[in-house]
Amino acid sequence: MAEVSLRKxxxxxxxxxxxxxxxxxxxxxxxxxxxxxxGCGKSTTLRMIAGLEDISDGDITIGGDIVNDVPPKDRDxxxxxxxxxxxxxxxxxxxxxxxxxxxxxxxxxxxSRVAEAARMLDITDLIDRKPKQLSGGQRQRVxxxxxxxxxxxxxxxxxxxxxxxxxLRVQMxxxxxxxxxxxxxxxxYVTHDQVEAMTLADRVVVMNHGxxxxxxxxxxxxxxxATRFVASFIGSPAMNFVPCRLEDVGGRLHVRLTDRLAFPVxxxxxxxxxxxxxxxKLLLGMRPEHVTEARPHxxxxxxxxxxxxxxxxxxxMETLVYFTLEGTQICGRVNPNAGxxxxxxxxxAVDLNNMHLLNEVTGVVL
Amino acid sequence: MSAITVDKAGPTRKVKYGxxxxxxxxxxxxxxxxxxxxxxxxxxxxxxxxxxxxxxxAEISAATNPWWVYHPTLENYIGLLTSNQFLRFFWNSAWVSxxxxxxxxxxxxxxxFALARMKFWGSATLATGVFLTYLxxxxxxxxxxxxxxxxxxxxxxxxxxxxWYVLLIIYPTLTVPFCTWIMIGYFASxxxxxxxxxxxxxxxxFQTLTRIFIPVALPGLIAATIFAFTxxxxxxxxxxxxxxSTDQLVLPVGIITTLIKGDVFNWGQIMTxxxxxxxxxxxxxxxxxxxYIAGLTAGATKG
Amino acid sequence: MVDVAFQQxxxxxxxxxxxxxxxxxxxxRKSTVAFLMTLPxxxxxxxxxxxxxxxxxxxxxxxxxxxxxxxxxxxxxLFKRDTFWLVVKQSCIFAISAVIFKALIGxxxxxxxxxxxxNKQRRxxxxxxxxxxxxxxxxxLAWLWLFDPSYSAFNYTLALFGIGPIPWTGDANWxxxxxxxxxxxxxxxxxxxxxxxxxxxxxxxxxxxxxxDGANWWQRIWYVTLPMMRNIIAIxxxxxxxxxxxxFDIVRILTAGGPLDHTHIFATWAFRVGIEGSDIPxxxxxxxxxxxILAVAAIFIxxxxxxxxxxx
Numbered sequence: 001m002a003e004v005s006l007r008k009x010x011x012x013x014x015x016x017x018x019x020x021x022x023x024x025x026x027x028x029x030x031x032x033x034x035x036x037x038x039g040c041g042k043s044t045t046l047r048m049i050a051g052l053e054d055i056s057d058g059d060i061t062i063g064g065d066i067v068n069d070v071p072p073k074d075r076d077x078x079x080x081x082x083x084x085x086x087x088x089x090x091x092x093x094x095x096x097x098x099x100x101x102x103x104x105x106x107x108x109x110x111x112s113r114v115a116e117a118a119r120m121l122d123i124t125d126l127i128d129r130k131p132k133q134l135s136g137g138q139r140q141r142v143x144x145x146x147x148x149x150x151x152x153x154x155x156x157x158x159x160x161x162x163x164x165x166x167x168l169r170v171q172m173x174x175x176x177x178x179x180x181x182x183x184x185x186x187x188x189y190v191t192h193d194q195v196e197a198m199t200l201a202d203r204v205v206v207m208n209h210g211x212x213x214x215x216x217x218x219x220x221x222x223x224x225x226a227t228r229f230v231a232s233f234i235g236s237p238a239m240n241f242v243p244c245r246l247e248d249v250g251g252r253l254h255v256r257l258t259d260r261l262a263f264p265v266x267x268x269x270x271x272x273x274x275x276x277x278x279x280x281k282l283l284l285g286m287r288p289e290h291v292t293e294a295r296p297h298x299x300x301x302x303x304x305x306x307x308x309x310x311x312x313x314x315x316x317m318e319t320l321v322y323f324t325l326e327g328t329q330i331c332g333r334v335n336p337n338a339g340x341x342x343x344x345x346x347x348x349a350v351d352l353n354n355m356h357l358l359n360e361v362t363g364v365v366l
Numbered sequence: 367m368s369a370i371t372v373d374k375a376g377p378t379r380k381v382k383y384g385x386x387x388x389x390x391x392x393x394x395x396x397x398x399x400x401x402x403x404x405x406x407x408x409x410x411x412x413x414x415x416x417x418x419x420x421x422x423x424a425e426i427s428a429a430t431n432p433w434w435v436y437h438p439t440l441e442n443y444i445g446l447l448t449s450n451q452f453l454r455f456f457w458n459s460a461w462v463s464x465x466x467x468x469x470x471x472x473x474x475x476x477x478x479f480a481l482a483r484m485k486f487w488g489s490a491t492l493a494t495g496v497f498l499t500y501l502x503x504x505x506x507x508x509x510x511x512x513x514x515x516x517x518x519x520x521x522x523x524x525x526x527x528x529x530w531y532v533l534l535i536i537y538p539t540l541t542v543p544f545c546t547w548i549m550i551g552y553f554a555s556x557x558x559x560x561x562x563x564x565x566x567x568x569x570x571x572f573q574t575l576t577r578i579f580i581p582v583a584l585p586g587l588i589a590a591t592i593f594a595f596t597x598x599x600x601x602x603x604x605x606x607x608x609x610x611s612t613d614q615l616v617l618p619v620g621i622i623t624t625l626i627k628g629d630v631f632n633w634g635q636i637m638t639x640x641x642x643x644x645x646x647x648x649x650x651x652x653x654x655x656x657x658y659i660a661g662l663t664a665g666a667t668k669g
Numbered sequence: 670m671v672d673v674a675f676q677q678x679x680x681x682x683x684x685x686x687x688x689x690x691x692x693x694x695x696x697x698r699k700s701t702v703a704f705l706m707t708l709p710x711x712x713x714x715x716x717x718x719x720x721x722x723x724x725x726x727x728x729x730x731x732x733x734x735x736x737x738x739x740x741x742x743x744x745x746x747l748f749k750r751d752t753f754w755l756v757v758k759q760s761c762i763f764a765i766s767a768v769i770f771k772a773l774i775g776x777x778x779x780x781x782x783x784x785x786x787x788n789k790q791r792r793x794x795x796x797x798x799x800x801x802x803x804x805x806x807x808x809x810l811a812w813l814w815l816f817d818p819s820y821s822a823f824n825y826t827l828a829l830f831g832i833g834p835i836p837w838t839g840d841a842n843w844x845x846x847x848x849x850x851x852x853x854x855x856x857x858x859x860x861x862x863x864x865x866x867x868x869x870x871x872x873x874x875x876x877x878x879x880x881x882d883g884a885n886w887w888q889r890i891w892y893v894t895l896p897m898m899r900n901i902i903a904i905x906x907x908x909x910x911x912x913x914x915x916x917f918d919i920v921r922i923l924t925a926g927g928p929l930d931h932t933h934i935f936a937t938w939a940f941r942v943g944i945e946g947s948d949i950p951x952x953x954x955x956x957x958x959x960x961x962i963l964a965v966a967a968i969f970i971x972x973x974x975x976x977x978x979x980x981x
Contacts, residue, residue, distance in 0.1 A: 503915030600804030
């Protein structure tokens with residue numbers, strides 16, 4: 001068990017900087033997920049923690065010791081790979097015990113550790129099979145078993161679920177969470193799937209272009225994104241962004257979307273935006289669930305408007321509606337009974353209590 | 367109008383379908399006919415070896431139907447297998463091949479591993495060089511090599527020419543490049559994560575090679591071994607150049623230089639010797655055909 | 670204040686130094702290990718392939734007793750000899766015609782094997798590859814016996830149809846034919862195996878799509894099979910060209926260059942003058958004439974092989 005910290009870590013490949021100075025502190029027992037689009041440097045970061053890539057600059061410490069020059073085997077880590085990387089010529093038990101055998105652990109201890117891990121992952125029956133004879137989900141369990149058996153300071157997961165089909169992925173996600181609750185080992189988990197990140201993590205690290213965009217709990221990232229990138233990356237369907245300006249109408253702060261459409265900013269929010277120059281080009285960020293059908297009794301902060309729908313997508317428990325505002329496509333989520341139809345007008349309402357205002361140029365959430 | 371179109375379309379489709387399946391049946395019949403023909407052509411020389419090897423000298427010189435054995439006899443086999451000279455050839459060949467296979471594997475497997483996995487300065491160039499070396503034929507090098515070894519003997523006093531073990535030094539020039547090349551291919555096809563997993567599990571480079579790569583690439587290793595063996599066993603030019611004393615000869619050269627005495631051809635014994643000389647590669651081929659073919663086709667893919 | 674900053678600097682400096690040093694060492698160690706693992710290979714290639722190749726160039730410039738430098742004297746001598754030009758002509762005829770027939774027969778046979786049901790292919794493939802498996806020196810002996818002037822089994826059979834007797838190895842043109850025949854017999858199976866592997870890699874859907882588009886069998890071969898196999902055909906043909914051009918065993922055993930040098934090719938003639946005739950420089954000069962054509966073929970193979978590697 002150990003904490004992991006990264007100090008100004010940089011990875012350069014020739015001229016390209018894949019990771020551009022990352023600072024991150026991971027507490028003992030914590031489950032941290034690195035998430036971001038492909039090429040954002042998340043896997044490189046993980047591989048530097050593992051010692052599979054050299055660090056160009058900065059320091060990585062595991063359990064308080066700088067490990068920059070420590071080879072992977074001496075870092076006391078275990079890693080689960082995307083394609084499982086099970087040794088095809090070894091049985092499940094041999095796969096799981098390979099690391100211990102290399103370290104010359106006593107046979108009895110190896111056996112009990114393998115049995116313990118197999119029981120935890122419910123693969124006791126498969127212990128003598130070769131990887132070829134296992135399904136994807138079973139292979140995934142064995143790969144995890146191989147990590148657990150080592151009883152390392154840190155678990156590293158490199159997109160472990162992306163080779164599984166959608167159904168199995170959900171199941172294994174829960175499995176991973178259960179294992180973590182049992183062994184409580186510090187875990188760094190890399191994925192490009194924001195749902196996986198949200199569901200698994202104690203804290204999520206959103207990365208983009210080799211930098212950290214934001215670190216926070218899943219709820220923080222969802223409700224208080226720091227940048228446009230985080231706001232659009234987290235959540236599905238993604239947040240809507242509409243160009244807008246602030247203006248004062250009758251002593252109240254309004255957010256103007258088009259010549260005809262402007263909404264008053266709720267008092268709770270208005271204080272925060274008061275200092276923003278009125279001429280600044282801004283974006284109004286609204287999550288689809290805050291663009292709904294208009295209800296007869298409007299509450300404060302919820303403002304109705306009319307829209308002509310382009311396309312509707314019935315999802316069962318809700319219907320996604322798409323309409324265009326000044327050339328920008330906007331997605332809303334309405335009740336299936338709201339009568340949304342392709343090409344038909346519908347009265348919608350936007351919940352401005354949950355609005356976000358962003359600087360259009362810098363992408364910073366105000 | 368529309369009815370006519372439908373009418374037309376119906377039968378056309380049927381005829382077409384029928385003609386395809388009839389085409390297939392005919393194609394199959396012709397295929398078998400030609401395959402039998404080609405198989406006969408392929409197997410005629412080895413079968414003729416077998417037929418002749420079962421004949422006595424008297425029957426051969428009597429010029430009876432050459433395709434038939436009227437009085438089968440094993441005298442040729444007994445004659446050769448009790449001849450110390452022939453057995454000497456056989457053992458020389460066997461030892462040379464076994465040693466060459468071992469040397470080849472000891473050189474090419476670690477080299478292929480390093481070239482496939484441990485990128486270092488010049489590794490790509492070296493891999494290309496290995497492939498080019500494989501394309502250099504023995505007929506280009508036998509004269510300078512012969513002179514080199516003769517000079518080596520003159521300078522150091524260590525006489526290697528006309529010793530069977532000189533072949534252990536020379537044959538690897540034929541086997542190592544190809545074996546390295548196909549092993550690079552097999553090693554490169556192993557996913558990178560597998561050695562990373564091994565490194566994290568605490569394996570050294572050497573352990574990664576011996577405990578992961580060699581077992582996983584075992585089919586490639588077998589294919590390379592078969593190749594090295596057949597090449598060493600079949601090599602004719604180098605032993606012809608480098609060895610002359612009868613006790614130093616390997617099988618192919620031995621049969622040709624000792625069983626042909628002047629213009630007198632003892633065909634019964636020659637064919638028996640040729641058949642016995644062809645037997646080891648044929649037996650290996652019979653049991654390990656898939657590996658043999660895998661090795662054959664692997665040479666055309668980049669490692 | 671200054672003191673603290675200084676100290677901090679020093680800590681940073683030593684840390685950086687240690688890191689660079691350690692990294693350097695690790696890199697050095699890995700490449701050292703890799704270099705040591707390839708060292709026997711490098712030595713083998715350098716000492717027993719590259720050095721002799723250049724040594725051969727040196728030898729070619731010496732006189733027969735290897736005591737005097739004669740420059741291009743050996744080549745001038747060769748150019749003036751009719752036998753040399755005969756060897757050049759025969760080597761080209763031998764290599765080109767043998768490779769063409771090997772390629773054609775291999776292609777046709779591969780199609781026949783591909784046509785039969787999959788579970789029977791193994792057996793046919795197994796039988797048809799036998800010529801390639803037998804050491805050529807051994808199988809050529811069988812051919813020599815089949816071609817024997819007085820007891821030829823072929824002539825016996827042909828006599829039943831009233832043909833012959835054919836002087837298989839006695840007449841210059843028949844001897845050339847025989848040498849090529851044996852080489853085709855030995856080499857065609859290799860083509861067959863390569864083509865068969867390539868045929869199997871052509872997706873069945875392409876043929877079905879072509880059939881639906883109304884292509885007949887010939888169009889299917891021309892527009893689907895050949896383009897898909899172009900690369901493997903090129904590699905196999907070039908490779909075979911090298912091997913055939915540099916062939917020694919078959920000619921040596923079947924005719925030993927005779928009758929009257931009319932089947933000599935570079936390799937056998939180099940052996941004749943260099944080893945049997947003890948004129949090592951002249952032999953080296955002869956075999957050096959193989960280099961240009963081998964080099965051209967090798968360059969094209971390398972290009973195709975790396976192209977194939979990139980596709981994969």
